[in-house]
Amino acid sequence: MSKSLARVRAALEAAGATTQIRETDDRARTAAGAAEVVGCEVDQIAKSIIFRGEESGHIVLFLTAGGNRVNSGKAAEVAGQDLGKADADQIRAETGFAIGGVAPVGHLQRIEAYIDPRLTEFPEVWAAAGTPRHLFSISPQELIRITGARMAEFTE
Numbered sequence: 377m378s379k380s381l382a383r384v385r386a387a388l389e390a391a392g393a394t395t396q397i398r399e400t401d402d403r404a405r406t407a408a409g410a411a412e413v414v415g416c417e418v419d420q421i422a423k424s425i426i427f428r429g430e431e432s433g434h435i436v437l438f439l440t441a442g443g444n445r446v447n448s449g450k451a452a453e454v455a456g457q458d459l460g461k462a463d464a465d466q467i468r469a470e471t472g473f474a475i476g477g478v479a480p481v482g483h484l485q486r487i488e489a490y491i492d493p494r495l496t497e498f499p500e501v502w503a504a505a506g507t508p509r510h511l512f513s514i515s516p517q518e519l520i521r522i523t524g525a526r527m528a529e530f531t532e
Contacts, residue, residue, distance in 0.1 A: 380506030387482035407442030427459035441494035489525035
């Protein structure tokens, strides 16, 4: 088991989350492919979209429904600072994950996070479990509890 996957599993267990981690195939690299693999709607895929906070210098996580796109202007307003592109090195340094497998839990340090209200319309959502080939299912309420994500409107 990869270190990243083990860290996600440990974070979920430590939080007492009721979840299932599933190994998938390369289709899980996109929201549409991930939805196809696990048999859910594309909007049930919680994408981890990362920006760099220009004032804080740290990354900001936006958990977005698979069919939605983050509006950078709205996201900056929600975060209370200008947002820029976070590079792969910074993402790995702060989350411990490589791009393509950034999980919403199990980060190396506390991450400021926001969640798309669309995700709360489902009893279950799926998110990356630390690798591009692993996903975990969770209720949106548990995801909010574990991540501390604040609900906000930041999509187009």
